Amino acid sequence: MADTILYDYWRSSASYRLRIALNLAAIPYRAVPVDLVKGEHRAPEHLARNPQGLVPVLDIDGLQLTQSLAILDYLDQTRNLGLVPADPAERARVQALAQAIAIDIHPVCNLKVARHATELSGGAEGMPGDWMRHFIRPGLQAFEVMLGGFEQSPYCCGDTPGLADICLMPQIYNARRWEVDISDMPRLLSVETACNANPAFAAAHPDRHAPAG
Template sequence: MQLHSFFNSSTSYRVRIALALKGLAYDTLPVNIRVGEHRADDYVANVNPSASVPALIDGDFRLGQSLAIIDYLDQKYPEPRLIPLERELRARVLELSALIACDIHPVNNLRVLRYLDAELKVTPQQKTAWYRHWIAEGMAGIERLLERSNAGPWCFGAQPTLADVCLVPQIANALRMDCDLRAYRRSLAVYEHALKHPAFDAAQPQRQPDYTA
């Protein structure tokens, strides 16, 4: 397998965690989204029509979008399962994962922040305020979901799921952007627990071959 990835992309980070949890070997093919390599004609035509990372190549099969990739991996390599089969637990895991993947991440990713800069001409202070506002909105919701589940040490019990795979990169990004996360005690506890796991550690941005400080 091959993974088109950017070290600091939280969506790529999710897939790296999933691959590591499942013990699957893959080659990393770096795509530098900071300089627009994800928009190159060849990449869009032959790798990922959505002009984004990550993209997984498994033989003749090519797939973009992190949640679709992780679901594909779960179907093909079901151990350990990241999206539970039990109906209510599956729904809870998908609920928290969607809060991150659909509510928090899309409004704070690189292309949105660049649009704020280039097209709307916001100040650096306004852009920071934008980022921190949506982090606070989303993290408050995550914290309430974790309080309701009252599980641990992972989001939903004794094993990592898709929820943890989504949460860890989101917190890492928020910390990188100097967001104050002290109010989200349960979320930080999951994050700190996860980083002690070899799979989560191996997937960190600084462990990637294309990492730059």
């Protein structure tokens, strides 16, 4: 039925973002897992899809697209999802909020980056978790302060889910995975509650996409 194919990995934050957006847009898609742990992203087959060897890749509308933020922008433009405000000033503020996670936390905590740091540390005890915690907690603390500039009613920036929510939820998943304390971040936790109650977010959760067995 669906011509739309998402090449993803269940635990990849960027894949998780696209699952949320595809659900919000009610676009049926077929998921093709690319197992990062088995190194499938470095296979010639996947490098032909994305020279960066990363997930996600989205086949949609006869296009093959990479980079989750670019794809979110494409879905927003072609499916009118309202992920960012139309007014340029508001739009810049919302994008900055989302980018505080998507640029300053997520890439630094990419598995490949954390693994290289672990190797350099001589496989120190507590790694790679210590690496994750070192960057995730202060990053989310700054995000919590930035959220203060918006009204959570109940999503990050208003009454409909947007770009910031889509970037936040996968980062919260990772925060919990690596036992980062976020109990002192009430704005963030209230957004989490709202997103958890939204079926588009719930159906995109990694636990629903983990390989069997």
